[in-house]
Amino acid sequence: QVQLVESGGGLVQAGGSLRLSCAASGRTSSSSAMGWFRQAPGKEREFVAAISWTGGSTLYADSVKGRFTISRDNAKNTVYLQMNSLKPEDTAVYYCAARPQLRTVVADTRDEYDYWGQGTQVTVSS
Numbered sequence: 806q807v808q809l810v811e812s813g814g815g816l817v818q819a820g821g822s823l824r825l826s827c828a829a830s831g832r833t834s835s836s837s838a839m840g841w842f843r844q845a846p847g848k849e850r851e852f853v854a855a856i857s858w859t860g861g862s863t864l865y866a867d868s869v870k871g872r873f874t875i876s877r878d879n880a881k882n883t884v885y886l887q888m889n890s891l892k893p894e895d896t897a898v899y900y901c902a903a904r905p906q907l908r909t910v911v912a913d914t915r916d917e918y919d920y921w922g923q924g925t926q927v928t929v930s931s
Contacts, residue, residue, distance in 0.1 A: 807919075809827055811825060811826070811827050812826050814899060817930070819891060824888065827901030829903065837909060838856065838909055838910055838911050840911070840913070840918060841875060843895075843898065844900070851866065852866050853865070854875040855875065855913060857911050858879075860879075862911050872890045873886060888927070892929060898925065902918035903919065
């Protein structure tokens, strides 16, 4: 079992920054790739960023390249999403996700992830 808990969401002005954290628990929680997805009202849940188990490989959606940075600290069982230059269209519920145990490479589709957090709301005002 893997449990994921997001934190760090909130309200921020356009152009501002926010850092999301995802704390993972369970004995296998640090042995898989991780990702972030987001879902705005009336829209499909979309891929944002992913990071390999080692942290050596990352992948970003085109919409966030150059603005968002994903990182992880396996000693703390935590993955981060640093969001800079935020835009109103970034407003969504952000979800942390983990791939199955021992799946170490990055992936950008929902069906490649087995574990999901409850989500944290990010609202960017214009």
